[in-house]
Amino acid sequence: MNNIIGLVNGGGVYLADDQWTFVDDEVWVTKSRPMILPLDQWQKLDESGTGVRSIHGVWLGPDDDPAVLGPISGELPIIALQFPSFRDGRAYSQANLLRTRYGFKGDLRAIGDVLRDQLALMRHCGFTSFAIRADKCVSDALKGFDGYDMIYARSATTPEPLYRRYNRGHQLATPTEEER
Amino acid sequence: MYNYDSYDRALVQARVHQFRDQVSRRVNGELSEEEFLPLRLQNGVYLQRHAYMLRVAIPYGTLSSDQLRTLALIADEYDRGYGHFSTRQNIQFNWIELEQVPDILQRLADNDMHAIQTSGNCVRNITTEAFAGVAEDELIDPRPLAEIMRQWSTVNPEFLFLPRKFKIAISSSESDRAAVRSHDIGLYLYSGDSGEMFLRVMVGGGLGRTPILNEIVREALPWQHLLTYVEAILRVYNRHGRRDNKYKARIKILVRALGVEAFAEEVEREWEQIRDGAAELTKEEYFRVARDFSAPDYEKVDAVDMDFGAWLARDSGFAIWVQNNTQAHKVKGYVSVVLSTKPGASAPPGDVTGDQMRSVAELADHYGFGEIRVAHEQNLVLPDIRKTDLYSLWRKLQELNLATPNIGLLTDVIACPGGDYCSLANTRSLPVARDIQQRFDDLDFLHDLGALSLNISGCMNACGHHHIGNIGILGVSKNGEEFFQITIGGAQGEDSSLGKVIGPAFKVEEVPDAIDRLLSTYLRYRELDEPFVETVRRLGIGPFKDEVYRKLQNHKELAQ
Incomplete structure (x- = not known):
């Protein structure tokens, strides 16, 4: 059983029949099985002209520059970004750049140390699927999409900061004890 | 507010x-x-x-x-x-x-407060000086932009897992009272020739193990670009800052590794991509926030108050307090009052009881406009006090033990909580602070010494900002025993500098003596009203070092 969550209308849904195979070392790549390949392997295949772009996806490590995928991002079905630890925030910036600068419209997947309490942040930065860490429960992780999700700044999914999208300055009456 | x-x-x-x-x-x-x-x-x-x-x-x-x-x-x-x-x-x-x-x-x-991002590897509380909006020498009120940055950085999803903590300070007065140069980003707000608001952006400051003052990355940034520029800096840092070593992860290390010019180029390149987008600040938003900081209803009062003048003449204790613990206000007839949280040995620097807080709140309502400030020197400030009320306010503050007239003097010690509380600290900073406050509690002597900042940190993390104290004390642990290293010549403000170590560290009981010797050296060599730090700058640390360790050597010989 895989541990993949996808976004449907902004909410998290368990993808039981996710088709992607994640590859982190040299394997025999066939066209019949869609894979998410390491960048160097993907580049080698691409250079050999095997039509890899429309079939296989690519994953980037946190040191990789997403700019290398800029010119071809329109052809890629999926890009995965790796969180070596959930405390390593580089993939948030990579995701944001792929969405806002390099025009990537396909599936953007978080892989690695992907945990419930960071999912809403990842969604903001443009991730659309999430490979939850193998020892964690998907139904628990799904709750990560329903909780706190308020920001002031803009994000990949909310291109305008709050002051441009919301008529600010309204005061609500302070809630009474009962209302709390 | x-x-x-x-x-x-x-x-x-x-x-x-x-x-x-x-x-x-x-x-x-x-x-x-x-x-x-x-x-x-x-x-x-x-x-x-x-x-x-x-x-x-x-x-x-x-x-x-x-x-x-x-x-x-x-x-x-x-x-x-x-x-x-x-x-x-x-x-x-x-x-x-x-x-x-x-x-x-x-x-x-x-009550419209929170504890969000007061810790962790993210953008921390945005700071400015305690007299923002009321200081006589202020150029532009920095609070609206500070609040705008507070909101922008709160749960900003891209920047919550940075390589390390990230501190931003903004200041806009003749004398920088917010220590902006020791922040990851220091912003200085000023007016251009035709009145437009500009920012000087300085990056890469920080104390800790590797104390560095920040360097100018950009001059004359129009205020509308504040958020995009900070975003560009944070993105460069988030992507390229070191993550392999906690002690080399602050942005100062990245700035130093690349060189400030290369770093600035990288930031500018990133900024060019985002500068004119939706994140540019709008006048509407600026004015919406700035409206909340508009001046309260100050009374029209005379700059000279007869009663106030009479009390100054009658009560020298009051006069000394006014001289030390008040700050010039931009509205005539008003001053800002600093409440010293450093009464001496009776309470650690910065500690305030619940009862004191409630009383201060009452005083703020009664004498001011219900507002209180916290200074980064750990004192409290009542920003808007009429001169005519000063005498009765002073009497009440004395009852609260918040009227020690030592602001900016030696016993206005800045200290971290140290090993009594903190699990990072390897030494106890509070007893050192207490010993020094106890030793030098003669007010006449303190006033004669004049402006002198003393900062104590219980470990290398430098929460007591010892590097920028005129006298800095750093606790170090050797084989489980506490020692304290002394630096002199540090300063905050426009003329910021980092202190220099005078020599081998002292045992805790030796520290007050060492301070005493530093002070007597200063008193011997000072010219006219030259403050301590100026004397150190003029003479270098040599004479101070000689005096401190010569005598120590004598003591040791005598003891043998």
């Missing part, structure tokens, strides 16, 4: 709800300590030596009287009756039960 709107309120409420759930998942074991750690840090919860500590944000050091009452209530109900004001204008409660934190955060949220 800034009034929360419905979105601000909903946000802090939702955040409490989220953290309550996270705490209960930690308590029942669903979350491991490793997974919980950054979550609790980003809600202000540290695990200290004996208990959890909660650090509450006081954005740019501004509190309403009701907010201060809320802090008093937290001190009394959830802690041991006091709180500790920190060098970043926050307040820390040192004896907290984890299970009670959600209830405390709820109290804060109900």
Whole structure:
């Protein structure tokens, strides 16, 4: 059983029949099985002209520059970004750049140390699927999409900061004890 | 001050709800300590030596009287009756039960406060000087842009897992009182020739193990670009800052590794891509926020008040306090009053009891406009006091033990909580502070010494900002024994500099003597009213070092 969550209308849904195979070392790549390949392997295949772009996806490590995928991002079905630890925030910036600068419209997947309490942040930065860490429960992780999700700044999914999208300055009456 | 709107309120409420759930998942074991750690840090919860500590944000050091009452209530109900004001204008409660934190955060949220991002590897509380908006020498009120940055950085999803903590300060007065040069980003706000607001952006400052003052990355940045420029800096840092070594992860190391010019080029390249987009600030938003900081209804009072003048002449204790503990105000007839939290040996620097907080809130309502500031020197400030009220206010502050006339003097010691509380500290800084305050409690002597800052840090993390104290004391541990290293010549403000180590470290009981010898050297060599730090700059550390260690050598020989 895989541990993949996808976004449907902004909410998290368990993808039981996710088709992607994640590859982190040299394997025999066939066209019949869609894979998410390491960048160097993907580049080698691409250079050999095997039509890899429309079939296989690519994953980037946190040191990789997403700019290398800029010119071809329109052809890629999926890009995965790796969180070596959930405390390593580089993939948030990579995701944001792929969405806002390099025009990537396909599936953007978080892989690695992907945990419930960071999912809403990842969604903001443009991730659309999430490979939850193998020892964690998907139904628990799904709750990560329903909780706190308020920001002031803009994000990949909310291109305008709050002051441009919301008529600010309204005061609500302070809630009474009962209302709390 | 800034009034929360419905979105601000909903946000802090939702955040409490989220953290309550996270705490209960930690308590029942669903979350491991490793997974919980950054979550609790980003809600202000540290695990200290004996208990959890909660650090509450006081954005740019501004509190309403009701907010201060809320802090008093937290001190009394959830802690041991006091709180500790920190060098970043926050307040820390040192004896907290984890299970009670959600209830405390709820109290804060109900009073438009929070503890969000007061810790963790993210953008921390935005700070400015305690006299923002009222200082006579202020160019432009920095608070609206500080509040705009507070909002922008709060739960900004791209920048919550930076390589390391990230501190931003903004200042806009002749003399920088916000220590902007020792921040990751220091902003200086000023007017261009035709009155437009510009920012000087300085990056890469920080104390800690590798103290560095920040360097100018950009001049004359129009204010509308503040958020995009900070975003560009943070993106470069988030992507390229070191993550392999905690002690080399601050942005100062990246700036130094690349060189400030190459770093600035990288930032400019990133900024060019985003500068004219939706994140540019609007005049509407600036004025919406600035409206909340418009001046209160000051009375038209004469600059000269007869009663006030008479009391100055009659009561020398009052006159000394006025001279030391008040700050010129931009409105005539008013001053800002600094309440010293350093009475001497009776209380550690920055510690204020719940009762004192409630009384200060009353005074702020009665004499001022219900507002209190926290200075980064850990003192409290009543920003808007009529000169005519000063005498009666002084009498009340004396009863509260908040009227020690030592602001800016040797005993206005800045100190971290040290090994008595903090699990990072390897030495106890508070007893050193107490010994020094005890030794030099003669007010005439202190006033004769004049402006002199003394900062104490219990470890290399430098929370007591010892590098920028005129005299800095750093606790170091050798084979389990505490030693204290002394630096001199540090300074904050426009003329910032980092202190130099004078020589081998001292045992705790030797520190007051060493300070005494430094001071007598200063008194011997000073010219006219030259402040301590100027004498050190003029002479170098040589004469001070010679004096301190020569005598120490004699003592040792005598003892043998």
